[in-house]
Amino acid sequence: MYPPAFSYHAPGRLDEAADLLAELGPDAQPLAGGQTLIRAMKLRHVRPRHLVDLRYLDLAGITQHKDQYTDGHADGVRTLRVGATTTLTACEDAAPIQDLWPLLTDALHVTADPLVRNLATMGGAAADADPRGDIGPVLVAAEANLHLAGSGTARLLSAESFFTGPSSTALGLGEILTHIDFPLHPGSGGCYLKVNRKVGDPALLGIAVQLRVVHDQAVTRCRIAVTNAGPTYVRAYKAEECLYGQPVTAAAARRAADIAAQEVHPHPDRDAPAPYKQALIRALTHRAALTAAERASGSDGRAVEPVRA
Ligand SMILES: Cc1cc2nc3c(=O)[nH]c(=O)nc-3n(C[C@H](O)[C@H](O)[C@H](O)COP(=O)(O)OP(=O)(O)OC[C@H]3O[C@@H](n4cnc5c(N)ncnc54)[C@H](O)[C@@H]3O)c2cc1C
Structure with missing residues (x-):
């Protein structure tokens, strides 16, 4: 089946693209990998009459730098910046992501299939906001920050405030997601x-855990986010809390997993009833917390094989 007729625009500069989207209004949509x-x-x-291709905006690439937001650090936080039009395959193949962000590496390996990953982009995957994504x-567990640009505007949002509902984000009309920053905490x-x-296939259920530990392996930072359990990605706040201030032993991981399964109330869907999803939350949180802690205690953040519970 062919899509309905549309006009194709390929601006070469970000300000040009933002102005064009503002001018064309709700009839226009940004195009990235086009996979969705x-x-x-x-x-x-959907029937946009104009597609504004973002792939000529020089947004692709992965860099490391210090950002302006400090998060308690006098000289700013070191971040890994991923350009919005970087393909999922390019991210998967990038040494800095493999070395520093095993959480993202895990997710990239299981997102769609290689053909889709060759075209789909990080910005498209975020803007798509599929609740099963x-x-x-x-991005939520990583405490990533998203840079948005509009016609004459620029703003920075946390991932948690970016995702607002099923396939819905805080992107304003004509706004472009330009970069995603992943903070690098030792x-x-x-x-x-x-x-x-x-x-x-999309996730029946997925669990993202990101931890930070200090010398005695006690957890000082923790985020747990669940996919396909609600209208958007759900955080397991109480499970996070219960991991703070102690090493992630098998017993602590089990306790956090039990709490996560109690506090997150997944909706049933045609592929998985709610009790099955709850069992998955328990099993996956347990394994993911142990693996995250093992990787964190390596201090260099290098990926290791997931712990099998
Ligand atoms: C067969 C198949 C299987 C898949 N399986 C999975 C899976 O298992 N897990 C998973 O997470 N995803 C899956 N996906 C989704 C895929 O990984 C991408 O997330 C998705 O296709 C969007 O990326 P894209 O670059 O192709 O965006 P596009 O399709 O080009 O755009 C998607 C939406 O985002 C908007 N958009 C894109 N980029 C920007 C930007 N920079 N700023 C503002 N708005 C923007 C577009 O206007 C559009 O509304 C699957 C897709 C397919 C086709």
Whole structure:
């Protein structure tokens, strides 16, 4: 099936793209990898009359730098910055992501399939905000910050405030997600685990855990985000709290997993009833917390194989 007719625009500069989107208004949509958008157009779920291609804006790439927000550090936080049009494959292959962000590496390996990952972009995966998506919960657990640019405007949002509901984000009309910043805290490690029916399928359930530990292995920072448990990615606040101030032993991970399964109330869907999802929350939180702690205690953040519970 062909998509309905549309005009194609390929601006070469960010300000040009933002101005164009502002000028064209609700009839226009940004185009990134097109993996979701073109399919949705073919199915007549959306009918934009203009597509503004973001791939010529020089946004792709992965860099490390110190950002202006300090988060208690006098000289700013070191961050890994991923440009919005960087493909999922490029991220998967990038040494800094493999070395410093095992949480994201885990998620990239299980997102869609290699053909889709070759075209789909980090910005598209975030802006798509599929409640069953794998990248969104990682951004929430990673405490990532998202840079948005509009016509003459720029703002920075935390991942948690970016995702507002099913397939809905805080992006304003015509706004472009330009970069995603992942803070680099020493002693951090994470893990993403997903259960799906077969390769390429969305998550029946997924758990993202990111931890920071100090010398005695006690947890000083913790985020747990769940995918496909609600209208958007759900945080397991009480489970996070129970991990603070102590090493993540098998017993502590089990306690956190039990709490997560009690506090998150997943909605049933045609693929998985709620009790099954609750069992997955318990099992995956346990494993992901242990693996995240193991990776964090390596202090260099290098990926290790997930712990099997
Ligand atoms: C067969 C298949 C299987 C998949 N399986 C999974 C899976 O298992 N897990 C998973 O997480 N995802 C999955 N996906 C989704 C995929 O990984 C991408 O997240 C998705 O296709 C969007 O990326 P894209 O770059 O193609 O964006 P596009 O399709 O180009 O755009 C998607 C939406 O985001 C908007 N947009 C894109 N970039 C920006 C930007 N920089 N600023 C503002 N708005 C923007 C577009 O206007 C559009 O509304 C699957 C997709 C397919 C086709």
